[in-house]
Amino acid sequence: MTLPYAFPMKTQRESTPARSRPLRADAERTVTAILEAAERTLSRDPAATMEQIAEAAGVARTTVHRRFATREALIDALAGWATERFAAAVDAAHPDTAPPLVALYQTTANVLGVKVSWGFAMSQASSVNPEVARVHSGVRDTCERLFRRAQEAGVLRADIDIPWTRRVYYALIHEAAQNRNEQDTATLATLVVDTLLRGAGTPHPDRL
Amino acid sequence: MTLPYAFPMKTQRESTPARSRPLRADAERTVTAILEAAERTLSRDPAATMEQIAEAAGVARTTVHRRFATREALIDALAGWATERFAAAVDAAHPDTAPPLVALYQTTANVLGVKVSWGFAMSQASSVNPEVARVHSGVRDTCERLFRRAQEAGVLRADIDIPWTRRVYYALIHEAAQNRNEQDTATLATLVVDTLLRGAGTPHPDRL
């Protein structure tokens, strides 16, 4: 049994997808097709079978098993694949250096771009794979650092609970990502950030 | 095969749990134990087996099958059981008659009470059971009516998108319900409503 596409190999020191040796171009395309089909299929039904995934990818089920030894290995690779993009999306927004509000918008937009396409894969944060968990945990820290900077800059209130706010932020992104309908990520990001910062209430409500 | 505990029977006109005839007291307790164990078990792992549920309930798997013909019937009954409480919780808050802000707090607190205990069951809104779907859809309408009243009363901004705001509200309740840790529903409701109305931003931020 060769294991040509296993995401973070335990024997590897970094998160780059590793395989025993380079795949031929056609096999490479097949692997990609399988991962994309897996995302599409599993986001609709997380309990979808290998057969359904194979069909969606346009290959035979045995081919899927040739590339991913087990179902778990496939999902693991999928989670890794998306986690790489996730980390890159966050990184590209310079969340630790850009002005807080700019960083918030940019990070949101970038993450939404990944989340819309890789929703299922990104939901596998509590993966068996320690590398995936590590990246998600790292992003969580980055997010909370950004929120603290936003507090210091007076963008976020001083009295908010940061872990709670982060969870709300994640939930907003999740909800926005369901709106795949036509909306571009910039519009969705505006909606998310606006909702997070201003809420839905009036500035000075006549109570009751 | 008798089907002693099937939630909303198609031949019944209302949502009251119906069974062919009353169960003996011990059997009644068993049914309750199974439903509670199912909630506990499935909220941890939605793919949990009947065996695991039976074990959690302290009964044999065959007993579970005696009370619920199929796995689907069990989940359906669970969804119905929780949906009854959900509808009652919303109703008790007088969402259509109390002042908007009062109704919002009270509904939130009541729903959180149910959601904390019946999180999995309440996530089965898109149940095969049309009665369950009808109740959830009704609550959704009630919620949006309340939001419109809140707008008219100046509690919610006039420019918000109501469906989006409702989804955000649901997401906040969901997140808050994860905080089972010690917090009472009144505190959590305050947090949810406060976050929904005010967001996390400062009233007049020095932009950037």
Added chain:
DNA sequence: ACGACTTGCAACACAGATGATGCAAGTAGC
């Protein structure tokens, strides 16, 4: 105390999914 009901246990049938293998046909890359 009696009868009806309920439960646990052992056993079975069955369906569906996973994973492996050998072979023949086709394709990429040198």
Added chain:
DNA sequence: GCTACTTGCATCATCTGTGTTGCAAGTCGT
């Protein structure tokens, strides 16, 4: 064009979960 790689197909073994049944032991309600 040659070789190594890749794929589809047919097939098989295995496992797990679901749902059923019969029976013996125990319990509820009257």
